[in-house]
Amino acid sequence: MIIGWYNTYMNKQNKELKKAGLKATLPRIKIMEILASTAIQEEAHFSAEDIYKELLNNGENIGLASVYRVLTQFESAGMVKKHHFEGSHAVYEVIEENHEHMVDVETGKVLEFQDAALIEKLNKVANDAGYQLVDHNLVLHVKKI
Numbered sequence: 001m002i003i004g005w006y007n008t009y010m011n012k013q014n015k016e017l018k019k020a021g022l023k024a025t026l027p028r029i030k031i032m033e034i035l036a037s038t039a040i041q042e043e044a045h046f047s048a049e050d051i052y053k054e055l056l057n058n059g060e061n062i063g064l065a066s067v068y069r070v071l072t073q074f075e076s077a078g079m080v081k082k083h084h085f086e087g088s089h090a091v092y093e094v095i096e097e098n099h100e101h102m103v104d105v106e107t108g109k110v111l112e113f114q115d116a117a118l119i120e121k122l123n124k125v126a127n128d129a130g131y132q133l134v135d136h137n138l139v140l141h142v143k144k145i
Contacts, residue, residue, distance in 0.1 A: 020077030045091035102140040
């Protein structure tokens with residue numbers, strides 16, 4: 001049962017890499033596995049160093065330079081998004097549904113949220129100015145009440 005799930009998972013990963021025009025090398029697969037596993041956690045933003053440490057914890061022999069190179073390739077292929085939240089180093093997340101970010105200014109914790117009414121308002125602002133919204137980047141800097 002577990003072997004069947006793993007084979008299905010790996011086939012999906014290989015298809016994602018091929019769709020992006022990348023060969024399914026061991027470093028790419030291992031880094032993608034870590035990114036995919038973090039996408040379902042509350043804290044889904046990790047630095048290259050965090051990914052490197054996770055690889056080491058898993059007994060993988062993939063260097064930090066390789067992690068940076070693969071993340072850059074994933075970013076160019078549209079598979080991950082790189083963020084530079086104020087006061088922190090670059091972090092990466094798997095590109096999935098549209099969402100916004102809040103950064104706790106005291107702890108640096110990054111929280112995600114979705115708000116359809118907010119997106120409608122942003123589209124209206126762009127339309128009223130004679131434009132079509134094609135992308136946006138919204139980060140709220142917050143402090144616990």
